[in-house]
Amino acid sequence: MTTRPFGSRLLGAPEQSGAMLRWRVQVLLTASLVLANLIGAIVVVALIILVIPGPTVFTGGLSVLSIVLVPVYVGSAVLIGIVWGTARALRTLRWAFERREPHERDRRATLSVPWRLTRMQGVLWLIAAVLFSTISVLTNPDAVFKVAFTVSFGGIVVCANSYMLSEFALRPFAARALSSGPPLQRRMVSRVSIRIMLAWALGSGIPVAGLMVVALFSLVRDDVSSVQLAIAVLALGAVTLLFGFLLVVFLARATVAPVHTVRLALSKVERGALETEIVVFDGTELGLLQSGFNRMVAGLRERERIRDLFGRHVGREVAGQAVQRQPELGGEVREVGVLFVDVVGSTALAAERPPGEVVTLLNRFFDVVVDEVHACGGLVNKFEGDAALAVFGAPADVDDPAGSALASARAMGRRLTNEVSECTAGIGVAFGSAVAGNVGAESRFEYTVIGDPVNEAARLTDLSKEVPGRIVASATAVDNSDAAEADRWRVLDEEHTLRGRNETTRLAVPAS
Structure with missing residues (x-):
């Protein structure tokens, strides 16, 4: 996917310069038009000489038409197509060379370039069919159908090949047009079915139609021998096998390339690489699939960012439960261990130090608090200025909530002494039944104990x-x-009546 972002190395990289992009599209479009017309000319010659029975076009007045006028017209048509067609295409694609964001009009025009080139080729070959048929009527009326038929078939071949090849050459521009904003309306996008129909027409429809024409000639004309019929059938059969296979391969590659990029990108997303993004280069519904994948991954990134922020604000456990089930007001009685930690002398600390330094110190302090609470399976439920409240056993179950709170307090005390020696803190641990749940209003509530x-x-x-x-x-x-x-x-012998409580509390301190 990284070495062939547009499905082919011939199309270069997405970040190529405007000058390189212009040179590349000029060469590819020129080669596409020349190749399409060359294939059409070969088809015409093959049909006239080998396939379609009837009088030869190399006698009488038609010899001039066949030997001189046809090559001159075909060469002129190719030259006009290259100069006129590519010049119009380059004007349409100027926004891409100048690295501008395309307007809706630019995007529409960009995706319609293959169709415009195809229509241009169709007009040139229609003129050829009318011109050569008229000359044939004037010089050799018996060959008029043969000439009209072969030139028309050649024009169909040229138009179909012109569309498929130019669409391939213009993938980088389709990519920029489709990735610069919301997906276009379906009526503005070429359909996969058109590709399939073109492949069918070139690989099966035209050769089979040629066989039917040969059969028709054999029925209505007496001068068609069995040898001519056999040669025509063999020639068209060979064309059907060869070109049909090549066109199916081309169609398969054009269809599989965007699907392949999506499949590779999906495997990366499954491994957690949410920064994955693919180049949208296909102008059909498959391009909408690529664009939809990018929008989907962007939504996943946004969701993950919101989930991360949500988890940072309310705690990972609370965020996880909120995602899994619809949060609602109310709570439940849980057996919880509770740890409260508060900085000693915070008023003096704030008075003696600049505000920025105080905030930095508190952040270092809370880094240790959060780290040790999470290490023991607890939840930091609240930050209250220079204090924090941690709960063990809600909302997630903990095997030993009291022991987890006590272990967290001991580890926290050691680390605060060693790592945040600029301030001291008091730590209190209690255990008992409490109500844990969402408290507030329907429009705004928080998880608390x-x-x-x-x-x-x-x-x-x-x-x-x-x-x-x-x-x-x-x-x-x-x-x-x-x-x-x-x-x-170590449990102390004396009991204390804590402020605001009627019952006495026996105290315990770390044994060492």
């Missing part, structure tokens, strides 16, 4: 500021933790 353990943890934090080590937990939290964590704490 309300209950006695929350109040107790806040009061323990106030008390911890006067205790060596500045970490205090309730004995209830230690009693409800697993044995391994409980052994790391």
